[in-house]
Amino acid sequence: MTATSIRHDWTLAEIRDLLALPFNDLVFRAQSVHREHFDPNEVQVSTLLSIKTGACPEDCKYCPQSGHYNTGLEKEKLLEIENVVAEAKAAREKGASRFCMGAAWRSPTKKDMPYVLDMVRQVKSLGLETCMTLGMLNEGQAGELAEAGLDYYNHNLDTSEKFYNHIITTRTYQDRLDTLETVRKAGMKVCCGGIMGMGEDEDDRAGLLMQLANLPHHPESVPINMLVKVAGTPLEDVDDLDPFEFVRTIAVARIVMPASHVRLSAGREQMNDQMQALCFLAGANSIFYGEKLLTTSNPEADHDRQLFQRLGIRPEQRGEPHTDNEREAGLIEAMEQERNRHLFYDAAERKSA
Ligand code: SAM
Numbered sequence: 322m323t324a325t326s327i328r329h330d331w332t333l334a335e336i337r338d339l340l341a342l343p344f345n346d347l348v349f350r351a352q353s354v355h356r357e358h359f360d361p362n363e364v365q366v367s368t369l370l371s372i373k374t375g376a377c378p379e380d381c382k383y384c385p386q387s388g389h390y391n392t393g394l395e396k397e398k399l400l401e402i403e404n405v406v407a408e409a410k411a412a413r414e415k416g417a418s419r420f421c422m423g424a425a426w427r428s429p430t431k432k433d434m435p436y437v438l439d440m441v442r443q444v445k446s447l448g449l450e451t452c453m454t455l456g457m458l459n460e461g462q463a464g465e466l467a468e469a470g471l472d473y474y475n476h477n478l479d480t481s482e483k484f485y486n487h488i489i490t491t492r493t494y495q496d497r498l499d500t501l502e503t504v505r506k507a508g509m510k511v512c513c514g515g516i517m518g519m520g521e522d523e524d525d526r527a528g529l530l531m532q533l534a535n536l537p538h539h540p541e542s543v544p545i546n547m548l549v550k551v552a553g554t555p556l557e558d559v560d561d562l563d564p565f566e567f568v569r570t571i572a573v574a575r576i577v578m579p580a581s582h583v584r585l586s587a588g589r590e591q592m593n594d595q596m597q598a599l600c601f602l603a604g605a606n607s608i609f610y611g612e613k614l615l616t617t618s619n620p621e622a623d624h625d626r627q628l629f630q631r632l633g634i635r636p637e638q639r640g641e642p643h644t645d646n647e648r649e650a651g652l653i654e655a656m657e658q659e660r661n662r663h664l665f666y667d668a669a670e671r672k673s674a
């Protein structure tokens with residue numbers, strides 16, 4: 322089999338054709354590409370924490386945290402650093418390898434920055450990979466986050482450029498592309514994906530995948546969310562997406578971004594185990610783990626551990642070391658990884674003991 326080349330020149334027609342393949346052909350092709358780049362039985366495991374909840378000035382129609390809609394959500398101030406560190410430790414003890422911190426901001430203010438930078442340093446010092454999603458960033462902020470050691474920055478395009486204005490009016494598609502470029506220039510890894518099931522059509526899903534796959538560098542992490550319909554948001558009654566269309570989107574993401582982690586992101590609680598297994602077969606190799614996403618619920622950690630066990634899936638450990646110092650520490654890293662893997666599976670036994 323020839324190794325799939327990494328391309329950045331996908332046309333909409335090519336992506337449409339992939340989405341329209343017979344289901345078995347598409348999944349077979351995605352799984353074949355997946356095996357060229359990844360261990361097919363490993364899935365990366367991240368835990369999310371909302372560090373600042375609600376009252377967001379943006380009007381994203383899917384979002385329970387937008388101040389434009391009444392979703393009954395209690396707004397909260399920026400969490401104290403000690404609480405964030407305690408949550409990160411708990412996530413590490415359950416076997417997560419990455420800790421993602423999200424804030425309901427349009428962008429961070431000058432006053433917020435010292436706190437978030439401290440959070441990055443302290444969470445990183447626990448041996449976890451760090452990720453943040455704080456809205457739009459300017460160059461100075463991205464530079465500071467990178468210097469503090471932030472590994473990933475999440476900023477989603479959410480949908481196609483054409484459908485975008487139906488979903489958000491308070492910031493533009495170009496604003497999002499600009500932040501992605503700023504994050505990349507600062508040297509951080511990019512986590513960028515979108516939401517399916519917002520009333521978009523197949524062309525919109527193709528359009529989003531084309532945008533992502535034609536970025537100058539593919540995002541290292543590509544979250545594919547299924548809309549979580551929250552009462553009070555404008556999308557609460559939108560029609561369900563055919564689950565096979567969701568699996569197809571994952572499969573095409575895998576084919577057009579062969580070396581990226583594709584995350585089966587929000588919406589897993591509404592999926593059964595068989596649907597999730599299909600998503601893994603189609604090339605998804607990352608999940609959010611832990612009972613809560615940002616404000617909505619996620620499957621029980623025990624359930625996910627059992628699902629992994631039933632499917633023979635192992636949690637992936639931290640990525641390859643990057644700096645010289647990290648490389649020298651390779652042995653320690655290997656020991657740490659083994660310990661983490663045990664933590665993931667042993668967490669269930671410790672809980673029942
Ligand atoms: N405020 C920041 C921003 O929007 O960039 C960060 C937090 S925001 C909640 C992160 C992402 O969560 C959004 O871009 C969106 O893709 C996803 N998200 C929010 N609400 C969702 C929902 N109801 N269902 C699925 N995904 C959702």
Ligand code: DTB
Nearest residue numbers: 423454544586587614615616617
């Ligand atoms: C992403 O793409 N999905 C996550 C994470 N990145 C930040 C957030 C999902 C949020 C789902 C709705 C909620 O829990 O508030």
Ligand code: SF4
Nearest residue numbers: 377379381384387425
């Ligand atoms: Fe705010 Fe982010 Fe929610 Fe949009 S998705 S309303 S920016 S928290």
